[in-house]
Structure formats: structure tokens, C-alpha cells
Amino acid sequence: MIRFDQVTKTFEHEGTSFKAVDQVDLDIQKGEIFGVIGFSGAGKSTLVRLVNQLERPTSGQVKIDGQDMSRVSASELRNIRRDIGMIFQHFNLLETKTVYHNIAFPLTLAGTPKREVKKRVEEILEFVGLTDRANHYPDQLSGGQKQRVGIARALATSPSILLCDEATSALDPETTKSILKLLKKVRDEYNITVLIITHEMNVIKEICDRVAVMENGKVVEHGSIFDLFSQPKHPTTQKFVQTVMNDEIPESILKEVEARHIYRVTFRDGSASQPVLSNVAKHFNVEVNVLYGQITELQQTPFGNLIVELQGEDEEINNALQHLEKQVIIQEVKADGR
Ligand SMILES: Nc1ncnc2c1ncn2[C@@H]1O[C@H](COP(=O)(O)OP(=O)(O)OP(=O)(O)O)[C@@H](O)[C@H]1O
Numbered sequence: 657m658i659r660f661d662q663v664t665k666t667f668e669h670e671g672t673s674f675k676a677v678d679q680v681d682l683d684i685q686k687g688e689i690f691g692v693i694g695f696s697g698a699g700k701s702t703l704v705r706l707v708n709q710l711e712r713p714t715s716g717q718v719k720i721d722g723q724d725m726s727r728v729s730a731s732e733l734r735n736i737r738r739d740i741g742m743i744f745q746h747f748n749l750l751e752t753k754t755v756y757h758n759i760a761f762p763l764t765l766a767g768t769p770k771r772e773v774k775k776r777v778e779e780i781l782e783f784v785g786l787t788d789r790a791n792h793y794p795d796q797l798s799g800g801q802k803q804r805v806g807i808a809r810a811l812a813t814s815p816s817i818l819l820c821d822e823a824t825s826a827l828d829p830e831t832t833k834s835i836l837k838l839l840k841k842v843r844d845e846y847n848i849t850v851l852i853i854t855h856e857m858n859v860i861k862e863i864c865d866r867v868a869v870m871e872n873g874k875v876v877e878h879g880s881i882f883d884l885f886s887q888p889k890h891p892t893t894q895k896f897v898q899t900v901m902n903d904e905i906p907e908s909i910l911k912e913v914e915a916r917h918i919y920r921v922t923f924r925d926g927s928a929s930q931p932v933l934s935n936v937a938k939h940f941n942v943e944v945n946v947l948y949g950q951i952t953e954l955q956q957t958p959f960g961n962l963i964v965e966l967q968g969e970d971e972e973i974n975n976a977l978q979h980l981e982k983q984v985i986i987q988e989v990k991a992d993g994r
Pocket of ligand 1: 676
């Protein structure tokens with residue numbers, strides 16, 4: 657659906673050039689919620705702006721449904737842009753227009769007949785749960801309601817792609833959750849491809865199917881959120897995962913890893929809801945001692961990371977490990993904590 661092929665964007669500033677996006681390759685599938693995470697300045701906004709050609713690549717290609725965006729004519733680009741909705745951190749609503757007219761605006765701009773505009777705006781107002789606010793002005797709304805208007809406006813022209821640029825960064829955690837739930841509903845009911853950029857791993861954890869981690873313009877790691885959360889490889893990914901999953905092993909445990917049998921057990925695909933560890937203790941002659949960790953939820957599926965110690969004869973421990981490997985990811989903890 658959206659393909660980045662060796663995309664580089666270089667900015668020239670006061671005689672020096674700077675690669676904001678550096679040889680990015682990504683393939684985003686139709687109907688998926690794809691997250692791009694990175695610290696400030698990583699190049700996320702530039703990457704997302706390359707999709708609707710608010711920025712043009714210095715080299716490489718951005719393709720939508722196989723069409724190279726830099727080769728389309730100005731009028732084709734206008735049509736393609738109508739098929740790409742965008743929402744922003746600070747909502748970017750027209751303050752002098754009501755909720756109704758903010759949402760109607762892109763339709764009017766596209767020359768949609770008035771009766772159709774009314775039908776579509778009413779439909780979309782109901783979808784975002786703001787029917788009773790149609791005649792309010794943006795300054796009469798909460799942040800969450802403003803973002804709902806932003807989403808409604810972006811959806812008005814029935815796009816097939818929705819770009820979200822830090823769409824929940826100005827919202828409190830509860831409101832963030834409700835907006836993310838709405839974005840999930842957008843994908844589920846309209847099968848829209850959603851590209852989310854954020855610096856918050858919570859957002860990724862809540863709704864994304866896959867994620868790319870950016871640093872200094874490069875994608876340093878990407879994959880399904882289960883893979884990234886269970887086995888983050890790049891140090892930056894590990895830092896982001898640690899912001900929502902406390903998987904950093906305390907010094908007191910690390911000091912003893914050489915002398916003890918300590919393992920990181922990662923539960924995925926629902927195995928966290930099974931009594932995996934107690935079963936192993938029951939069926940093998942080992943004691944399982946949970947030292948540290950937590951279970952949380954990834955896409956409504958229990959997901960967790962526990963640091964456990966196995967005590968017993970070496971042979972029994974090996975048998976228990978072989979059994980555990982069939983159900984969970986199990987890694988011996990090294991002295992460096994990984
Ligand atoms: N038009 C521009 N001219 C010059 N440099 C730019 C321009 N746009 C972005 N940059 C630079 O490119 C880098 C990446 O910026 P970008 O906004 O894409 O990062 P980001 O990951 O979205 O960061 P943030 O979360 O802070 O917005 C930054 O160092 C920024 O200063």
C-alpha cells in the first residue's frame with residue numbers, strides 16, 4: 657500500500673546539508689496500523705510528510721499502490737491527497753468555524769453537492785460521537801473532542817490512508833486511550849491504513865500491528881509489536897520498550913547470574929494466561945522462583961516478561977527448559993542484563 661524505497665530527504669541549511677530521512681525502506685500493508693517511533697529529531701514528521709508529498713524525497717521513491725508519488729502530475733497529486741487524511745498534535749481546526757463546518761470544509765473544497773455534504777458530515781459526526789456538538793466552536797471543546805473533530809475532518813472525503821502526526825501527544829492518558837480506540841475503530845470499520853508517528857511507546861503498545869523505530873533519519877529496527885516487545889534488538893528499541901515494560905534487571909540479580917540459573921521468560925500469543933510456570937514446577941523436579949517482571953496487555957492479549965530462577969539438578973533444569981521452550985520465549989540472563 658505505502659512503500660518507501662531507499663528514501664532519503666536532505667535539508668540544506670546555511671551551506672550544510674542534513675539527512676532528516678536516510679535510506680529508509682518500509683512496506684506498509686493495506687488496513688494495518690503502522691507506528692513509527694523515535695525521539696525528537698529522529699525524522700518521523702519528515703517521513704510522514706513524504707507520504708502526502710508535503711516533502712519530496714531527495715532520492716528514492718515513495719509509492720502508494722505502486723504509484724511513484726514523485727512522478728504524478730499536479731492534478732493527480734490533488735486527487736491522491738484527497739485519499740490521504742491527516743491529523744495533528746494541535747488539531748489545526750478552523751477556530752472561526754463550527755464543528756460542522758470544519759468537517760464540511762474538505763468536502764466543499766472538493767466541490768461536493770451541499771446535500772451530500774450534509775449527509776456525510778452527519779454520518780461522520782455520529783461515527784466520532786460528536787453529533788450533539790455540531791454547532792459548537794473549537795474553543796468550546798475539550799482537547800479530546802477537538803481531536804475527534806480532526807479525525808472526522810480527515811475522514812470526510814473517505815480516504816484510504818490516515819496519517820497521524822503525534823495525534824495524542826497533547827492529550828491526557830485517559831483521553832489518549834479514547835482517541836486510540838477511535839483510531840482502531842476507523843481501521844476496523846473502514847479498513848483504512850493508519851500510519852501513526854509518536855514518541856510514546858504506550859501509543860504503539862495500545863493499537864499498532866507493526867512498528868518501525870527511527871534514529872538519526874534511519875529505521876534502526878522494525879517488525880510486529882510482539883517481536884519488538886519480546887526481543888528488542890537495537891538499544892533505542894530497548895529503551896522505548898523499557899518505558900512501558902519494566903524489563904531492566906536489577907543490579908542485585910545481575911550480580912548473581914553466574915552462580916544461579918536465571919532466565920528471562922517472555923510470554924506471548926496468550927501464553928501469559930496459562931499456568932506455564934506452575935506446570936513446569938509440577939512436572940519436573942525443579943523449583944521456579946519468580947524474581948522480577950510484569951504482565952501487561954499487547955493488543956488485548958496478555959503479554960509479559962518475567963525473570964525467573966530455576967533451582968534443581970542440571971538435568972532436570974534442562975528438561976524443564978526444553979518443555980518451556982515450546983510455550984514461551986526463554987533466554988538465559990547474561991551479566992549485561994540481556
Ligand atoms: N524544513 C526543514 N529544514 C531544515 N531542517 C529540517 C526541516 N524539517 C526538519 N528538519 C530537521 O530534520 C530533523 C528531523 O526532523 P523531524 O521533524 O522529521 O523529526 P521528528 O522525529 O518528527 O521530531 P519531533 O518529534 O521533534 O517533531 C530535525 O533535525 C529537523 O531540525
